[in-house]
Every structure is written in structure tokens, then in C-alpha cells.
Amino acid sequence: MLPVNPVLGIVLAALLLAAAAVAALARLAGPDGRGYARAVVTAGLRAAVQLAAVSYLIGWVVRAVPLLLGFVALMFGVAVWTAGRRVTRNRTWWWAALPVGAGVVPVVAVLLVTGLVPLKGLALIPVSGILIGGALTATVLAGRRALDELRTRHGEVEAGMALGLLVREARLEIARPAASDALLPGLDQTRTVGLVTLPGAFVGMLLGGASPVMAGAVQLFVLVALVAVQVVAVALVLELVARGLLHRDGGPAGHRVG
Structure with missing residues (x-):
């Protein structure tokens, strides 16, 4: 093109x-x-x-399956590092592996088992890359928004605990709406596909000679899979933040935020 x-x-x-x-x-x-x-x-x-x-x-x-799987693992590792370090600079960054992997691994496994995606580089690498990238984005947005909200509204968390809520429950009440906003970009893209934008998978298949129906089917699969992966990522990031496993250090005496 x-x-x-x-x-x-x-x-x-x-x-x-x-x-x-x-x-x-x-x-x-x-x-x-x-x-x-x-x-x-x-x-x-x-x-x-x-x-x-x-x-x-x-x-x-793409010439050998071990090399192919190693490349996908490298993509996953870079995504975890990037997402984790965007959310926090302390040692809890590695918890980002859970939200990034929990949605991507099952989806890719189902695609391979059902034969919808063959174990070949030209198919597996792009699909895995799209899903890992979506999980990365959702993890970063949800983690940063949740921790920022807890930092800004820490007094409300303490008030909730004073009323009898557990620490996890009090944090969830404050962080959940902010973290949930991480789903908006993916949802808006899915809602407006074909009306506002023609995403890359659709355009790429058309340029490659596929029929519009086949290109539309592939793009629909990508969008639905992305939404599923991102929902799982946001839910797990919220849980990690609420439990204090993913947090930031700040304030007096290394007060943990999140």
C-alpha cells in the first residue's frame, strides 16, 4: 500500500x-x-x-515451532515488563504478568485446539501480538487509574474501613469505576467498527485479496477476542490493586498506595 x-x-x-x-x-x-x-x-x-x-x-x-513459541514468549515478556513498569516502579511490577496472561493464554489455546489458528508463524504471531497488545493497554490504563484514584481519595478508603468494610472492599469501592474506564477504548472501537474506522485486520485482508465477507469475519473475531482479553485484564488488575499486591510506594515512611 x-x-x-x-x-x-x-x-x-x-x-x-x-x-x-x-x-x-x-x-x-x-x-x-x-x-x-x-x-x-x-x-x-x-x-x-x-x-x-x-x-x-x-x-x-516461522521455520520451527520451538523458535515460534520462543518469539511469542518474548512478546509476552516485553508486554509484562512494559505494563508493569508503567503502573509502578517498585518490585510489584511483575504482577502484571497475571492480567496480561490470564486473558491471552486461554484465548490463544482455544484457537490452536479448535484449529481456527494454525501453529504457524504467519498466523500465530499476528493474532498473539494483537491480543497481548490489547491486554497490555488495558492493564496499564486500569492499573494507573486505580492507583491514582486510591492516592487521591485515600480518605474515603479510610472512611469505608471505619464503617466496617475490609481493606479490599473499601479499595474496590473507590478504584472500580476508575479502573473500569480502561475498557472504553476497546468498547468504542467495537461499537463503531465499519462506521467510523476500518481496523487493520480488515484492511490488511482486503489488500491481501480476501473477500469482504472473510475480512469482516476475521475482524469481528479480533474485536470480540480483544474485548474478552481486556475484560479479564481489567478485572484482575482491580483485584491485585485491591489486595495490595500491585501498589506504589510513596508518602511518609514508604506508605503504600494501593
Whole structure:
């Protein structure tokens, strides 16, 4: 669909620099005060390097099942690290493996067992990547929103405990609405598919020569599977936060938030 030539590189560089410039002018920054302008450039450069490497690597790993499974495991590990470190900087980050894996692993297993997805790289890697990416996004959004809410409304948590609620129950009452908002992007994408956007799987299959009906069926599967994976991820992140297993350190004497 796009020619790979110097013009493409120039356009991509211009878009990346424009995005960084807008982020700098608008002073977009995270909770720690770090501006996102540099992060935009870094993310774009990393994406270019990683996609170039993966493009060559996929052609090699699809030749053997052990290599294929190892590559999927690598995708999972990177997702857990990224999600966990986005939610918290302390040692509890590794708990992100549970929400990322709990939805993805059963779905992929069912697809392999039923034969809907063959144990071949050109099929398994894209499907696994889409699902792992969706679980990563839901885990990050739910975890950050839940912990931010508990930090802001810690007095209400204490009030709930004073009324007789257990710590887990008091945290759930405060964190649940905020964490649940992590489902909105996936739900909105599913609701508006075909009316507002034509997602990548649908367009890709059409460009590959598939019929519109087949492309629509594949895209429907991807969207429904993503919603299922993200619901599981959000539910488990909320439970981990409520139980204090996934938390942040802050406040006096290392007071745990979440």
C-alpha cells in the first residue's frame, strides 16, 4: 500500500518531529513532570528499529515451532515488563504478568485446539501480538487509574474501613469505576467498527485479496477476542490493586498506595 523509499522516510520523520513539537509547545507531561516530546521521538525511533528487526526475524522463526513459541514468549515478556513498569516502579511490577496472561493464554489455546489458528508463524504471531497488545493497554490504563484514584481519595478508603468494610472492599469501592474506564477504548472501537474506522485486520485482508465477507469475519473475531482479553485484564488488575499486591510506594515512611 505504501512504497518503501526515501520519500516515505522523510514523511515519517516530519510527522514524528511535528508530533514532538506539538507535545513540547503544549507542555504535555506525565505525573512525574517529564515532558512527552522526547518520549514521542524515542518511541518513533524505537518502533522503526524494532519493526525492521522483527521483519527479518519473523522469516527465520516461522521455520520451527520451538523458535515460534520462543518469539511469542518474548512478546509476552516485553508486554509484562512494559505494563508493569508503567503502573509502578517498585518490585510489584511483575504482577502484571497475571492480567496480561490470564486473558491471552486461554484465548490463544482455544484457537490452536479448535484449529481456527494454525501453529504457524504467519498466523500465530499476528493474532498473539494483537491480543497481548490489547491486554497490555488495558492493564496499564486500569492499573494507573486505580492507583491514582486510591492516592487521591485515600480518605474515603479510610472512611469505608471505619464503617466496617475490609481493606479490599473499601479499595474496590473507590478504584472500580476508575479502573473500569480502561475498557472504553476497546468498547468504542467495537461499537463503531465499519462506521467510523476500518481496523487493520480488515484492511490488511482486503489488500491481501480476501473477500469482504472473510475480512469482516476475521475482524469481528479480533474485536470480540480483544474485548474478552481486556475484560479479564481489567478485572484482575482491580483485584491485585485491591489486595495490595500491585501498589506504589510513596508518602511518609514508604506508605503504600494501593
